[in-house]
Amino acid sequence: MKKKTTIYDIAKALNITVSTVSRALSGFPAISEATRNAVIATAKRLNYSPNRLASALKSGKTHIIGVIVPSVQAHFFASVIHSIEEGLKGRGYRVILYQSNESVENEINGVKTLLEAQVDGIIASMSLETEDVSHFAEIITQNKPLILFDRVHDDLKVPTVTLNDFRAGYLATQHLIDRGYKTIAFVTTGHRVKIFNDRLNGYKAALKDNQLPLIEENIILGGLSIKDGRFGAGKLMRCHQKPDAIIAGDDFTALGVIKKLNEIDETPPKIGVIGFANEAFSAYITPTLSTIDQHANQMGSECAQLFLKMSQQENPYQQIDHIVLEPALIERQSTEIRN
Amino acid sequence: MKKKTTIYDIAKALNITVSTVSRALSGFPAISEATRNAVIATAKRLNYSPNRLASALKSGKTHIIGVIVPSVQAHFFASVIHSIEEGLKGRGYRVILYQSNESVENEINGVKTLLEAQVDGIIASMSLETEDVSHFAEIITQNKPLILFDRVHDDLKVPTVTLNDFRAGYLATQHLIDRGYKTIAFVTTGHRVKIFNDRLNGYKAALKDNQLPLIEENIILGGLSIKDGRFGAGKLMRCHQKPDAIIAGDDFTALGVIKKLNEIDETPPKIGVIGFANEAFSAYITPTLSTIDQHANQMGSECAQLFLKMSQQENPYQQIDHIVLEPALIERQSTEIRN
Numbered sequence: 001m002k003k004k005t006t007i008y009d010i011a012k013a014l015n016i017t018v019s020t021v022s023r024a025l026s027g028f029p030a031i032s033e034a035t036r037n038a039v040i041a042t043a044k045r046l047n048y049s050p051n052r053l054a055s056a057l058k059s060g061k062t063h064i065i066g067v068i069v070p071s072v073q074a075h076f077f078a079s080v081i082h083s084i085e086e087g088l089k090g091r092g093y094r095v096i097l098y099q100s101n102e103s104v105e106n107e108i109n110g111v112k113t114l115l116e117a118q119v120d121g122i123i124a125s126m127s128l129e130t131e132d133v134s135h136f137a138e139i140i141t142q143n144k145p146l147i148l149f150d151r152v153h154d155d156l157k158v159p160t161v162t163l164n165d166f167r168a169g170y171l172a173t174q175h176l177i178d179r180g181y182k183t184i185a186f187v188t189t190g191h192r193v194k195i196f197n198d199r200l201n202g203y204k205a206a207l208k209d210n211q212l213p214l215i216e217e218n219i220i221l222g223g224l225s226i227k228d229g230r231f232g233a234g235k236l237m238r239c240h241q242k243p244d245a246i247i248a249g250d251d252f253t254a255l256g257v258i259k260k261l262n263e264i265d266e267t268p269p270k271i272g273v274i275g276f277a278n279e280a281f282s283a284y285i286t287p288t289l290s291t292i293d294q295h296a297n298q299m300g301s302e303c304a305q306l307f308l309k310m311s312q313q314e315n316p317y318q319q320i321d322h323i324v325l326e327p328a329l330i331e332r333q334s335t336e337i338r339n
Numbered sequence: 340m341k342k343k344t345t346i347y348d349i350a351k352a353l354n355i356t357v358s359t360v361s362r363a364l365s366g367f368p369a370i371s372e373a374t375r376n377a378v379i380a381t382a383k384r385l386n387y388s389p390n391r392l393a394s395a396l397k398s399g400k401t402h403i404i405g406v407i408v409p410s411v412q413a414h415f416f417a418s419v420i421h422s423i424e425e426g427l428k429g430r431g432y433r434v435i436l437y438q439s440n441e442s443v444e445n446e447i448n449g450v451k452t453l454l455e456a457q458v459d460g461i462i463a464s465m466s467l468e469t470e471d472v473s474h475f476a477e478i479i480t481q482n483k484p485l486i487l488f489d490r491v492h493d494d495l496k497v498p499t500v501t502l503n504d505f506r507a508g509y510l511a512t513q514h515l516i517d518r519g520y521k522t523i524a525f526v527t528t529g530h531r532v533k534i535f536n537d538r539l540n541g542y543k544a545a546l547k548d549n550q551l552p553l554i555e556e557n558i559i560l561g562g563l564s565i566k567d568g569r570f571g572a573g574k575l576m577r578c579h580q581k582p583d584a585i586i587a588g589d590d591f592t593a594l595g596v597i598k599k600l601n602e603i604d605e606t607p608p609k610i611g612v613i614g615f616a617n618e619a620f621s622a623y624i625t626p627t628l629s630t631i632d633q634h635a636n637q638m639g640s641e642c643a644q645l646f647l648k649m650s651q652q653e654n655p656y657q658q659i660d661h662i663v664l665e666p667a668l669i670e671r672q673s674t675e676i677r678n
Contacts, residue, residue, distance in 0.1 A: 117456035281620030
């Protein structure tokens with residue numbers, strides 16, 4: 001197979017820098033018309049990716065997309081970002097990122113910063129702190145696509161890509177019941193974000209459908225972290241009605257739960273443990289962690305598709321799609337049938 | 340202690356949205372002078388963080404910093420970003436991120452995109468593909484601070500924050516020798532990036548200082564990933580001179596090495612394994628992984644400090660600092676003395 005033409009080849013052929021080639025292809029104003037034409041002619045001659053060339057030559061928009069996430073440190077968000085970039089690759093789009101760090105004030109700054117940077121649209125997942133969503137309205141006012149994923153808000157009439165979180169909570173609970181666990185606790189966040197409420201409701205529904213009692217002291221509302229998991233597990237094991245299984249709000253929290261259970265000689269799967277998110281480490285800890293996969297990759301590519309669709313329409317909001325992905329159970333050692 | 344005043348309090352006091360408050364404080368042009376003055380007066384009255392207020396009122400610069408990293412999916416880069424943000428917090432700076440995904444073409448686009456977004460400066464770590472660094476020159480031409488960290492290039496006369504990578508390679512090798520291992524292999528990347536070369540040179544120097552032979556077939560040059568680790572370990576265990584310890588180029592590669600060794604019943608520490616980066620999972624796998632800590636947090640805060648210093652100078656390049664951090668050995672089960 002012939003080697004793919006890169007901008008290095010174009011630069012070499014014209015004896016100019018790769019930087020100049022890149023700028024010429026992207027229509028950077030500081031590049032002369034003559035250079036630009038030479039670069040385009042050479043790119044065509046060398047069979048440089050026609051998709052990229054076509055999009056670079058199309059004018060008007062900046063071809064910059066902004067993505068706002070709570071934190072890139074969570075594997076889930078990093079994976080969604082990666083697949084958004086994959087989905088827009090070859091269409092000439094560049095993606096800039098902004099972290100809210102779970103602060104609404106940062107999130108407001110993020111929207112402002114990205115709009116100042118002249119993005120063509122924004123794809124976002126909200127901070128835990130966000131209740132009032134009026135700062136997102138400016139994007140819609142500017143007739144630019146806004147797409148929300150995972151953590152969304154009903155007040156915003158925009159397209160969304162979410163997981164069926166009720167089903168995710170139900171699935172985790174039913175799995176534990178199927179494996180013979182009978183007293184199932186839940187360590188989750190107290191923040192009033194829809195996805196966490198939905199999961200808790202799924203848990204409650206599964207208990208009810210299986211005629212198991214809902215024990216209030218077995219629901220621990222705190223944060224989501226290794227530390228919160230340790231704390232939650234310790235508190236639960238001192239409960240009047242000690243659970244024989246624990247659902248953790250995410251895999252980091254589940255890791256903390258496992259650490260604590262190991263220390264007090266209640267090593268899983270003696271006490272069953274399941275998390276959410278299928279983080280990279282979950283398949284490698286001891287015992288390996290059962291979890292709910294949230295389809296980060298599919299979520300990102302659906303966001304990219306929605307953006308491309310919206311950006312081709314005169315009115316991006318003429319049709320508002322809501323894509324709901326179904327969670328998948330990943331069964332591993334931490335919920336194996338008890339001895 | 341009195342509760343800290345937030346922009347919600349200011350909004351409530353004036354009966355306007357938080358978004359309007361945020362914009363008024365940041366000098367967004369669409370906000371009327373009257374509103375802006377009312378917000379500032381109320382902010383002062385309610386003792387809203389004077390640092391933030393002062394920086395918001397200072398005009399001229401955008402107070403946006405751009406950060407370019409190979410990938411936010413690596414815990415190391417995500418941690419550096421987090422500490423850059425921490426270091427600039429309270430100074431009114433906002434940080435936007437760009438991923439090169441190890442492509443020089445993306446990196447060129449990143450510089451261009453961030454400059455178009457009117458950033459006040461750029462903090463970057465280069466892609467594995469980057470050889471020609473002329474695309475970074477435009478930042479210097481615009482008299483804006485450019486700071487490189489971890490993956491740097493001698494051709495760019497800018498401040499840097501790096502790890503002593505020679506010492507990191509030496510430290511990992513010496514640790515294995517001290518623990519009684521005698522035939523030490525290295526699975527690393529073939530890319531000609533300075534930090535990886537430096538580590539390999541440190542490894543070679545440590546072998547020499549301990550009168551151990553350098554066995555060329557025990558150096559595997561490929562990529563860095565779980566898959567590359569599995570492949571490298573498999574190849575090494577079929578070598579004529581089978582190693583009794585393996586240094587992996589990063590913790591993901593080390594994880595692949597461990598998986599492969601477990602499968603063929605050479606479970607560490609029977610074969611010693613050490614990685615680089617001290618990823619979040621490394622303390623939780625079985626056996627727990629010895630590794631070299633690269634001080635991601637300190638690297639980020641040093642970058643933030645350098646930026647603040649440079650941005651206060653007429654000529655940001657009047658003094659060019661090179662900060663070199665010393666690596667730290669994290670000893671865990673994967674290199675415990677062999678049975």
